[in-house]
Amino acid sequence: MPGLLRSLLGFIILVVIIGLATCQSLVKAEPSNSADAFLPSLSQARL
Amino acid sequence: MNRFSKVKRTVSDVLQRYSPRGLLLYFLPIALIPATFIALGKGHLLSILVNAAGFALYMLAAWCLRKGLQAEYIYTQSPLPHPPEKPLKTIAAVIAALATGMIAWLGAKHSLPVALMFAVGVFLGMYLRYGLDPRDANKITAAQGYSGHEIQQALADSSRIVRTIEQANERIRNTELNRRIERICAVANSILADIAADPRDFRRARKFLNIYLDGVLQVTQGYAKTHQQTHSGELEQNFRTVLDTIETVFQEQRQKLLEEDVFDLDVKIEVLNTQLKQEGIL
Numbered sequence: 631m632p633g634l635l636r637s638l639l640g641f642i643i644l645v646v647i648i649g650l651a652t653c654q655s656l657v658k659a660e661p662s663n664s665a666d667a668f669l670p671s672l673s674q675a676r677l
Numbered sequence: 678m679n680r681f682s683k684v685k686r687t688v689s690d691v692l693q694r695y696s697p698r699g700l701l702l703y704f705l706p707i708a709l710i711p712a713t714f715i716a717l718g719k720g721h722l723l724s725i726l727v728n729a730a731g732f733a734l735y736m737l738a739a740w741c742l743r744k745g746l747q748a749e750y751i752y753t754q755s756p757l758p759h760p761p762e763k764p765l766k767t768i769a770a771v772i773a774a775l776a777t778g779m780i781a782w783l784g785a786k787h788s789l790p791v792a793l794m795f796a797v798g799v800f801l802g803m804y805l806r807y808g809l810d811p812r813d814a815n816k817i818t819a820a821q822g823y824s825g826h827e828i829q830q831a832l833a834d835s836s837r838i839v840r841t842i843e844q845a846n847e848r849i850r851n852t853e854l855n856r857r858i859e860r861i862c863a864v865a866n867s868i869l870a871d872i873a874a875d876p877r878d879f880r881r882a883r884k885f886l887n888i889y890l891d892g893v894l895q896v897t898q899g900y901a902k903t904h905q906q907t908h909s910g911e912l913e914q915n916f917r918t919v920l921d922t923i924e925t926v927f928q929e930q931r932q933k934l935l936e937e938d939v940f941d942l943d944v945k946i947e948v949l950n951t952q953l954k955q956e957g958i959l
Contacts, residue, residue, distance in 0.1 A: 640806025641701070647798045648705040648735075651777050655731070655784030656712040659724050 699746045699807070702739035702773060706732050712784070727783040734776035742769035742803075745810060752811055764810040770803035828876050831886055832869050838890045839865050845894070848901040851913070857920045858897060864927040865890060871934055878934050889930075893923055 709732040716724035745765030752761060778796030781787045787795070839862050846858040872878045900916045 636805050640802045640804070643798060643802030644701065644806055645705065647795055647802060648773075648777055649708075651781045651785055651795050652706050652708040652712070652731075654787075655728060655780050656708045656715070658784060658786055659712045659716045659719070659721065659728065 696746070696750075699739065699743045701806075702735055702742055702769070706735040706776075709735070709780070723783065727779060731776045731780040731784065734772055734779075738769045738772035738776065741765045741772065742807060745769060746807070749811060761810055764812075766803075766807055766810045770800050770807075770809070773803055774800040823876075823879055825876070828872070828879050831879070831883075832873055835869055835886045835890055836866075838894050839869070842890075842894050842897050845897040845901040849897075849904065851904075854900075854913075854917065854920065857917070857924060861893060861920065861924050861927055864924070864931055865893075868927070868931050868934065871931065882930075882934060889923065889926070896920075896923075 709728045713725055713728040713732065716728055742765070745761065745768075748761035748763075748765060774796040777799040778792045781795035782789055782792035842858065842865075843862055846855055846862075849855055849858070868882065872882050896916070896919055900912070903912065904916075
């Protein structure tokens with residue numbers, strides 16, 4: 631495999647995998663993800 | 678203590694410090710910073726620890742990677758088969774893989790097998806992007822009563838002196854003299870490479886390593902410092918004459934090493950030694 635192509639492939643793999651893992655970790659920690667936690671209170675408010 | 682141990686870091690050693698290669702790992706995990714603070718705000722201890730530790734591990738991996746790339750650069754510039762002592766690029770790949778696996782498992786809440794796939798993927802990405810550390814099987818062997826390590830050390834010291842001469846050469850503002858010094862350094866590097874390839878030449882080349890490289894270093898550094906303060910035609914001519922002599926002797930030295938003509942080599946060395954003493958260089 632030519633060096634440039636190999637390097638580009640490595641770059642893409644690193645960006646995608648590390649980006650995916652860290653962003654998913656951020657989403658799990660994000661308050662918006664805890665919308666489920668708000669839903670009951672919203673439901674209660676509607677009631 | 679080796680007499681050349683004073684020659685420390687040179688331009689070549691630090692050249693790659695300013696290269697952007699390897700900086701990617703510093704920026705990719707940036708999302709872990711807000712993730713840590715959000716987890717802190719929500720009071721999730723595990724999430725705080727995982728995100729903060731993951732970020733720290735990525736920074737450590739990036740630092741190792743940059744050091745490994747610098748060591749690899751020095752290795753490729755050196756005429757000697759002296760690979761980096763620690764496999765820093767491989768260590769960086771392992772740390773980045775572990776950090777990603779941990780983030781995917783405990784941070785993103787993937788299952789353990791999926792987290793392992795993340796880790797393997799990052800290791801593969803690191804390998805493809807940066808490669809692994811250079812390992813050279815052609816270690817220098819013992820010869821002429823010297824251990825392989827002693828020869829390796831002497832050659833590494835000499836190689837550092839050559840790089841310091843190159844560094845001093847950059848401060849000299851004279852194209853003709855610059856080219857002469859470059860030619861001397863090129864011959865010196867080829868002699869070092871010859872000795873590394875055939876350590877039996879080490880004993881015969883010791884005077885070259887111990888006296889003349891140091892002499893060239895002193896005279897080049899001295900001229901680089903002096904010519905900036907005073908523009909003397911006589912000084913320049915003397916320096917040119919010395920460089921001419923050194924260049925001739927270096928080329929002869931290499932030829933004699935190739936021809937294994939011990940006697941003639943020693944005679945030439947004595948002649949140059951006397952001349953350099955007369956010039957006040959040694």
